[in-house]
Amino acid sequence: MDYLDGLNESQRQAVEHIDGPMMVIAGAGSGKTRVLTYRIAHLLRQGVDSFSILSLTFTNKAAKEMKERINSIVGGNESMNITMGTFHSVFARILRYNSDKLGYPSNFTIYDTQDSRSLIKTIVKEFGLDEKIYKPNAVQGRISSAKNNLISPASYEANAEIVGEDRMAKKPEIFRIYKEYAKRCFQAGAMDFDDLLYQTNVLLRDHPDVLHLYQQKFKYILVDEYQDTNYSQYLIVKKLAAVYENICVVGDDAQSIYSFRGANIENILNFKKDYPDFKMFKLEQNYRSTSNIVNAANSIIKRNKDQIQKDVWTSNTEGGKINIIRCLTDNEEGRVITNRIFDIKQNEGADYKDFAILYRTNAQSRSFEESLRKLNLPYKIYGGLSFYQRKEIKDLIAYFRLAANPKDEEALKRVINYPKRGIGKTSMDSVILTARQYDVSLWDVISDFNRYPVSISSGAKNKITQFVTKIQSYGAQMDSAPAYDLANNIAQSSGILKDLYDDKSPEGVTRYENIQELLAGIKEFSVQQEEKDEQGTLSDFLIDVALLTDADQEKEEDKNTITLMTIHASKGLEFPHVFIVGLEENLFPSQLSLTSRTELEEERRLFYVALTRAEKTCTLSYVVSRYRWGQLVTAEPSRFIDEVDKSFVNHENETRGRSGGRSLSGYQRPADDRTRGFGALGGGTKRKLKPMNQVSSTPSKSGGGTTDELKVGYNVEHDRFGKGKVTALVGKGSDQKATVFFPRVGQKTLILKFAKLTVVE
DNA sequence: AACAACGGGCTTTTT
């Protein structure tokens, strides 16, 4: 059967267009990925060399899936030779290959967000600036947006408008921080995420031979999610496509939700200017959702002023209306939605994987997590702390990074005294001081004390030198030893493995297992690389790791679970049953997006994206009061609820199930009245009910308890360590100490004056 | 130098 037969008319036209610039505007659920994959398959069928195709996707996972689908269409494994991946991962490799031309080591480090933030913080401190004014987050955002618009530190400083903005914001020194930040990154042989694109631009600008090479290599270029590219990405694509102009961009302006990280809808307009003879294809038939959902989504998005005219329609069945549920608190929201999922699953025989709970902010996942766990339903939370952001993983990876590139200061600071080897703050402060005096990296100083005198004890110097020797020996094996062997060797000889093995608390055991999992992952990586006839050293692995996202590494056991994620993370996915939760003013739309029309329109597009994830049913929920910053605050229903055309929604006025708090269940809800003033309900409902006695030797305000309340054998609870049993008591009065055994963390000796212990039954 | 307690800041969203 011909693969073109499965396409509708406009899809087929887009797939069959081979040469010359083209743009595909694809409405939600209109088979965009299908067009992209089929088009690549078609190119291969028409004899285009697989090595000459560059395909830029939004996630690495999307790239992987697309390759598999292409193979299944054309047979064989031709897709292996296509350069396919995210902007960041594709150009990280190209940069690595050409790093010498930019003065970077080929093993350059990729700083993640935490690394850059930490460096910015250090600089702010060293400059003697106020951290409350120069908040690392804000400064980082400023630097990031400069880089995404290809503004160098020098042109930043010279740009009166930008510097003026900073001065207005009372942060006139940002240009200095940017300058120092760029210098220190370079000195450390490190690039941050934005550098991967920025430096690619520098490379293509300053090295015509390199530009020429890649222009010739990539004769066919495809860009997915074009509406979410920034200026820096736009320019890379434009330069690479300048000779052959075989460029195909695919996107949907209605789904542009990343302007906060520099994405620019103007790129779509620029495209029309850059390639006046481009061909435009519109995909308007939605195959995903019921007509109620499609029409509801249309009724939302038409309120936006900025958009390309299109008419998304579907021939699918009407389906049920969009349910709107009102709950009293966020905890009730968790229970009600969870019960609803359980019901649908029972009644319709749906799978767990058919459900998604989508929210605006990661912090909202908590209440759902709790109720899902209570009902014992399997779920997976995407986002939040990913595997590679866990402390123990970052620690071990920091060793790998140091071995590859000892100038990597963020990695060095992380592990020079972990596991503990007696290199304390005092010693490191002296080292840092010397490094700044000579304007060299920390590594330069600690690897050559003769040249850079540091005023610390010879004992400390000795310990540091031992550490340096260890790292050097790792470094020597970096490009020769098999990745897994070296990684395993480092995990053991660094002492990390032992340190975690000795920690018998459940958390410690998990950490130990995580390390084992990382090592297993490295093994798998090596095997995969061998299949591709590539060596697969540890430094190759590092590039992969830095750019992986949570969605990229899915495990088998995660397959049939309920999905919890932010709406941003849900982009490109689809689920039979979708729950969009927390539809309240100041949460969704976010408080911080209410200052301008463009920001509000982006929130509205976000809502549009959320709605269009749903295939069969879509349910919205909001609460009357919600815990935020640890306090119960009243909330108002989101304006977005009213913006959905009335004919597609069904307001469920009942709050389902019995609510947990006593004071709440006694409450009679007025007919259809969005009464405020529930803030008064605060406290009471959330406190633990168990009677507890405060144990304290210092006479407290209430004049309560004395130490003799505590006896050996008592069960107590500690804020951090949880429940435990007192095994010994030493001393009297304010000096009294208690030895307590905590099943979760082991034995601890606590000074009662400080430790907050409560006696439990 | 290491550990434990405390206080401040924070919530958009991510490669």
Place this chain on the structure above:
DNA sequence: GCCCGTTGTT
């Protein structure tokens, strides 16, 4: 309510 960095104690 949680995380992180700082402060204070041994």
